Amino acid sequence: MALNKNLHQAKDSKKDEFYTQLADIERELEHYKAHFKGKVVYCNCDDPRVSNFFHYFSYKFEQLGLKKLIATCYKNQQIDLFSQHRAEQAICLEYVGDKNGNFKPDEEEIGIKHLKGDGDFRSEESIALLKQADIVVTNPPFSLFREYVAQLVEHDKKFLIVGSMNAITYKEIFQLIKENKLWVGYGNGDMKFKVPDHYESRETRFWVDETGQKWRSLGNACWYTNLDISKRNEDLILYKKYNPEEYPKYDNYDAINVDKTKDIPADYDGAMGVPITFLDKYNPKQFEIIGIDRPLVQELTGKISRFKIDDKEIYARIVIKNKKL
Numbered sequence: 374m375a376l377n378k379n380l381h382q383a384k385d386s387k388k389d390e391f392y393t394q395l396a397d398i399e400r401e402l403e404h405y406k407a408h409f410k411g412k413v414v415y416c417n418c419d420d421p422r423v424s425n426f427f428h429y430f431s432y433k434f435e436q437l438g439l440k441k442l443i444a445t446c447y448k449n450q451q452i453d454l455f456s457q458h459r460a461e462q463a464i465c466l467e468y469v470g471d472k473n474g475n476f477k478p479d480e481e482e483i484g485i486k487h488l489k490g491d492g493d494f495r496s497e498e499s500i501a502l503l504k505q506a507d508i509v510v511t512n513p514p515f516s517l518f519r520e521y522v523a524q525l526v527e528h529d530k531k532f533l534i535v536g537s538m539n540a541i542t543y544k545e546i547f548q549l550i551k552e553n554k555l556w557v558g559y560g561n562g563d564m565k566f567k568v569p570d571h572y573e574s575r576e577t578r579f580w581v582d583e584t585g586q587k588w589r590s591l592g593n594a595c596w597y598t599n600l601d602i603s604k605r606n607e608d609l610i611l612y613k614k615y616n617p618e619e620y621p622k623y624d625n626y627d628a629i630n631v632d633k634t635k636d637i638p639a640d641y642d643g644a645m646g647v648p649i650t651f652l653d654k655y656n657p658k659q660f661e662i663i664g665i666d667r668p669l670v671q672e673l674t675g676k677i678s679r680f681k682i683d684d685k686e687i688y689a690r691i692v693i694k695n696k697k698l
Contacts, residue, residue, distance in 0.1 A: 392567035395425040401560045410438035415506035431478035442468040463492025538593035541649045558596030611639035624681040642698040646690035663692040
């Protein structure tokens with residue numbers, strides 16, 4: 374629970390500027406290379422001159438076989454890692470590959486366009502660029518995550534984006550997960566982000582490096598995607614046997630409680646409540662997702678509550694069944 378505090382605070386205070394490290398991008402994108410050949414990639418929440426997403430795709434352009442790379446940012450025309458959003462207009466950068474044979478994205482090879490508006494992903498200009506894209510890859514604002522994903526789904530786009538693992542519990546996001554229209558990627562858990570100087574350093578997972586750069590470590594960062602990945606076809610190896618002492622039933626819902634994904638019993642064919650981190654191992658051919666705690670309890674009792682054991686609420690649980698029993 375302590376690890377989730379920083380993401381809650383970021384969402385509540387609308388502090389949405391988290392600069393994703395190139396190493397984290399490289400580790401995640403390593404699993405998706407086959408998806409990008411001949412595709413237009415759009416990074417629509419990134420200042421392209423300093424974004425590591427733009428850096429990754431521009432330097433890997435030929436290796437991935439991309440068709441075009443587009444990047445836009447919100448209210449910024451300054452070459453600065455973190456914009457204070459003082460400029461009302463934003464810019465758009467487009468890159469279509471190497472032209473001089475050095476296989477590097479040189480300045481003269483990148484097309485720069487000044488947008489008429491502020492570059493907000495919801496603007497008409499940004500939506501027009503979105504319609505050109507095949508795949509969207511970025512770190513969108515945490516505070517607008519629901520709206521951001523809804524736009525991608527509305528326009529039927531493939532995507533790979535960074536968010537909070539808590540977003541799994543959002544009604545709109547969970548419904549997409551249940552319908553197998555969205556799932557989690559590989560590098561989920563603790564991620565370190567650069568943040569602007571004006572961010573307050575009151576959080577425990579916050580520090581300043583030797584150069585004066587501020588950092589925040591978010592314990593439940595998560596990659597979300599609808600690109601097919603191999604781990605979604607891998608069965609979770611189950612080895613434990615069910616016994617009622619180790620797996621108590623909830624007071625307010627007919628399912629057993631499983632505290633850790635690795636402890637899912639191999640021989641239980643009923644409903645099981647598992648942590649949201651289960652989705653990191655979720656194979657839709659092995660398990661069926663029934664629902665998530667609060668809506669299930671509300672439907673059954675008319676009251677909004679998490680699952681309870683001995684009259685005490687426990688943290689969020691997803692209800693699943695084993696399809697292979």
